[in-house]
Amino acid sequence: MNKTRREILKLAGVAGVAGLTGGTASAVHAQVAPETTKATIPTNGAVGMLYDASLCVGCQVCVRSCYETNFLNRSYYVDQVIPPEEQSIFLKEDLKPIIAPKDQQDPSDPKIYSYANDYRFRNVIQKYVDEENGFHFVKRQCMHCNHPGCVSACPVKAMTKNEADGVVEYNQEVCIGCRYCQIACPFNIPKFEWHRAVPKIVKCELCKDTLWNDAASGKTPQTACTRDCPQKAVIFGNRDALMAEAKKRLAENPEKYNPTIYGEEVYGGTGVIYLLDAGVEPENLGFPAELGAENYAQKSEKVQHTIYKFGIAPLALYGTLAYLGSKNAKKHKKEGDDE
Amino acid sequence: MSNTNESAVLKAPILTKTFLITLIVVLIGVALIGYRYVSGIGVVSNLSDGYPWGIWLGYDVAVGTAFACGGYILAITVYIMNNFKYHPLIRSAVLASMFGYALAGLSVMVDIGRYWNSYNFFVPGRWQPNSVMFEVALCVMAYTVILIIEFLPAVFEGLADKGHAWAKSAYKSLDKVLIFIIALGVLLPTMHQSSLGSMLIISGYKLHPLWQTMFLPMLFLGNAILMGFAIVGFEVTLATVGFKRPFEKELVSLSKVIPFIAVGWVVIRFISITTSGAWGEAFTPSWLTLVFWLEIILVLIPAFIIQFSSWSGSMRGIFVSCFMLMFGGGMYRLSVYITAFDPGSGYNTYFPSVSELFITLSMIAIEILGYITLVKIFPVLANPAAHKKH
Numbered sequence: 039m040n041k042t043r044r045e046i047l048k049l050a051g052v053a054g055v056a057g058l059t060g061g062t063a064s065a066v067h068a069q070v071a072p073e074t075t076k077a078t079i080p081t082n083g084a085v086g087m088l089y090d091a092s093l094c095v096g097c098q099v100c101v102r103s104c105y106e107t108n109f110l111n112r113s114y115y116v117d118q119v120i121p122p123e124e125q126s127i128f129l130k131e132d133l134k135p136i137i138a139p140k141d142q143q144d145p146s147d148p149k150i151y152s153y154a155n156d157y158r159f160r161n162v163i164q165k166y167v168d169e170e171n172g173f174h175f176v177k178r179q180c181m182h183c184n185h186p187g188c189v190s191a192c193p194v195k196a197m198t199k200n201e202a203d204g205v206v207e208y209n210q211e212v213c214i215g216c217r218y219c220q221i222a223c224p225f226n227i228p229k230f231e232w233h234r235a236v237p238k239i240v241k242c243e244l245c246k247d248t249l250w251n252d253a254a255s256g257k258t259p260q261t262a263c264t265r266d267c268p269q270k271a272v273i274f275g276n277r278d279a280l281m282a283e284a285k286k287r288l289a290e291n292p293e294k295y296n297p298t299i300y301g302e303e304v305y306g307g308t309g310v311i312y313l314l315d316a317g318v319e320p321e322n323l324g325f326p327a328e329l330g331a332e333n334y335a336q337k338s339e340k341v342q343h344t345i346y347k348f349g350i351a352p353l354a355l356y357g358t359l360a361y362l363g364s365k366n367a368k369k370h371k372k373e374g375d376d377e
Numbered sequence: 378m379s380n381t382n383e384s385a386v387l388k389a390p391i392l393t394k395t396f397l398i399t400l401i402v403v404l405i406g407v408a409l410i411g412y413r414y415v416s417g418i419g420v421v422s423n424l425s426d427g428y429p430w431g432i433w434l435g436y437d438v439a440v441g442t443a444f445a446c447g448g449y450i451l452a453i454t455v456y457i458m459n460n461f462k463y464h465p466l467i468r469s470a471v472l473a474s475m476f477g478y479a480l481a482g483l484s485v486m487v488d489i490g491r492y493w494n495s496y497n498f499f500v501p502g503r504w505q506p507n508s509v510m511f512e513v514a515l516c517v518m519a520y521t522v523i524l525i526i527e528f529l530p531a532v533f534e535g536l537a538d539k540g541h542a543w544a545k546s547a548y549k550s551l552d553k554v555l556i557f558i559i560a561l562g563v564l565l566p567t568m569h570q571s572s573l574g575s576m577l578i579i580s581g582y583k584l585h586p587l588w589q590t591m592f593l594p595m596l597f598l599g600n601a602i603l604m605g606f607a608i609v610g611f612e613v614t615l616a617t618v619g620f621k622r623p624f625e626k627e628l629v630s631l632s633k634v635i636p637f638i639a640v641g642w643v644v645i646r647f648i649s650i651t652t653s654g655a656w657g658e659a660f661t662p663s664w665l666t667l668v669f670w671l672e673i674i675l676v677l678i679p680a681f682i683i684q685f686s687s688w689s690g691s692m693r694g695i696f697v698s699c700f701m702l703m704f705g706g707g708m709y710r711l712s713v714y715i716t717a718f719d720p721g722s723g724y725n726t727y728f729p730s731v732s733e734l735f736i737t738l739s740m741i742a743i744e745i746l747g748y749i750t751l752v753k754i755f756p757v758l759a760n761p762a763a764h765k766k767h
Contacts, residue, residue, distance in 0.1 A: 214491050
């Protein structure tokens with residue numbers, strides 16, 4: 039299985055440039071699309087996504103393509119969760135989303151994306167209104183951390199980080215549904231199907247199962263959201279290449295962006311990285327304010343492995359206990375016989 | 378078999394009013410659990426993606442297994458520290474611990490969403506040694522088996538007294554190896570009780586700085602020991618009153634160790650606050666600050682009573698001190714798992730639903746039901762006749 043994945047990534051290297059700049063939706067809305075990017079996908083290493091907040095207009099095409107691609111049932115995922123006035127974007131016949139440039143949108147638009155925390159979505163756009171700086175959109179999905187908390191926490195390897203491509207994958211066939219991954223995720227990403235008798239965890243897997251097989255037919259591995267984003271506000275690729283691209287954009291327009299690339303260092307680095315608007319801090323967009331570069335998974339593992347290194351401490355303790363116990367029991371028996 | 382007459386069957390009718398009331402609670406709980414399996418966890422509980430763990434884990438497992446530390450504490454006191462005079466207390470403590478752990482396990486099976494996959498804990502290829510939960514789960518399962526074995530002497534003795542010859546020989550063979558089982562019964566709780574604390578280290582900022590610390594494993598172990606002593610005092614005094622039996626004076630001397638452990642625990646707690654630089658939080662006016670200080674006070678006051686007050690020689694004094702310790706200690710564990718846990722904005726603060734509470738209540742009811750029934754079938758409680766010899 040890993041071999042196929044590596045081959046997919048090789049193909050990705052060949053077709054990388056086309057993949058990053060192509061896509062049908064962007065051609066339709068070329069008037070607001072940014073300049074094409076030149077990043078390429080090298081033949082190996084972790085992949086990820088780069089989200090550029092300055093380009094996102096909050097159209098939510100990415101949300102729709104995500105659930106359509108990942109075979110999520112529309113009536114279940116849309117009708118039950120999204121208020122009727124917000125549903126039009128998710129209707130298949132309504133293929134042309136409203137993508138008014140941000141400065142032409144009404145900041146007082148009450149649309150608050152009320153489904154944003156719902157467990158039935160892997161990928162959401164959230165809107166944050168801030169009196170000083172207007173309003174901001176942010177795309178939220180699994181960050182594909184370098185050292186994921188969910189992977190460290192999972193007792194049965196249902197969450198794993200693929201060594202070849204860095205994707206944090208979920209295997210429902212072994213998952214016991216303990217939800218320790220939810221406790222461990224600093225970004226509150228894994229969602230649990232609370233209202234199902236046979237529930238599972240729902241989270242972004244970078245469309246690996248659903249779209250990457252396209253690479254076998256010569257297409258670039260993509261994610262639904264990056265493929266369909268009309269603005270190219272989110273792009274897919276090798277993490278190193280995306281990081282270089284983000285730094286390039288930052289250098290070209292330093293006044294436009296927050297100088298820190300979110301995801302470069304936070305929580306030990308994440309596969310998905312963010313360029314935020316100038317003056318906007320991650321905590322303004324719902325990212326945890328308390329989260330620094332420290333990785334809690336590594337911290338927890340350090341404590342656990344210090345205590346249980348090679349099982350020496352438990353074995354030594356057991357030896358001592360068994361020795362003291364049997365000595366005392368013998369002594370007690372002897373005293374009892376003497377009575 | 379020098380212990381033969383140390384314990385005795387409690388001669389009382391099994392079908393009592395208490396029995397029937399607890400049985401009704403159990404049946405309602407079973408119905409709700411059935412509903413949970415058909416309709417999903419979200420229907421019966423107030424759990425959410427922000428607060429994925431509620432009282433089924435926070436109370437039934439984290440607090441429940443601490444309340445089940447009586448067997449652990451007495452195994453240390455009697456066999457490791459060589460205080461065989463406390464041996465008469467051991468069977469009732471082991472019985473209570475057995476129910477505590479078995480029901481924690483049952484609660485986990487209610488709580489986990491994909492319970493049919495839990496066999497993966499026994500598939501070595503699926504083991505994930507980085508996971509604190511992996512270690513806790515294996516240790517808890519193993520310890521539940523150990524507790525059942527530790528209770529078997531009472532069963533064999535009871536059957537032997539009824540004239541089953543095989544039970545007598547089974548008792549003798551078990552007696553030869555029992556000490557190695559008991560040693561495991563000390564090792565396993567030491568491991569998983571500390572790991573129950575380590576479990577929340579990975580939650581990072583979600584746990585309030587007054588509770589989030591690298592000292593979590595040490596604090597949980599200390600808390601388990603403290604609560605183990607408290608529960609022995611609580612159970613024995615309750616059995617004395619409930620079953621109208623003479624007061625077991627061993628309790629008074631056993632409780633004398635509590636003040637030292639209590640003060641030690643508070644010192645470690647203060648060191649942990651110092652190392653995480655969270656003293657500012659301890660004086661910020663908020664509910665959590667109050668909870669924090671209550672956790673400290675409810676450990677220090679009983680320690681003070683036992684060490685300095687003449688009240689500590691009486692059954693009432695021991696009962697009150699132990700109850701306070703259990704309350705404060707339980708509160709500490711609930712804080713780490715629920716009260717002081719905050720995933721950030723966007724989620725409604727968790728408070729258990731009525732059904733959720735009822736399921737937990739029914740678990741406690743099963744425990745009481747099992748305990749009051751088994752002490753009337755097998756020789757578990759200290760034999761008042763043998764008692765006078767001391």
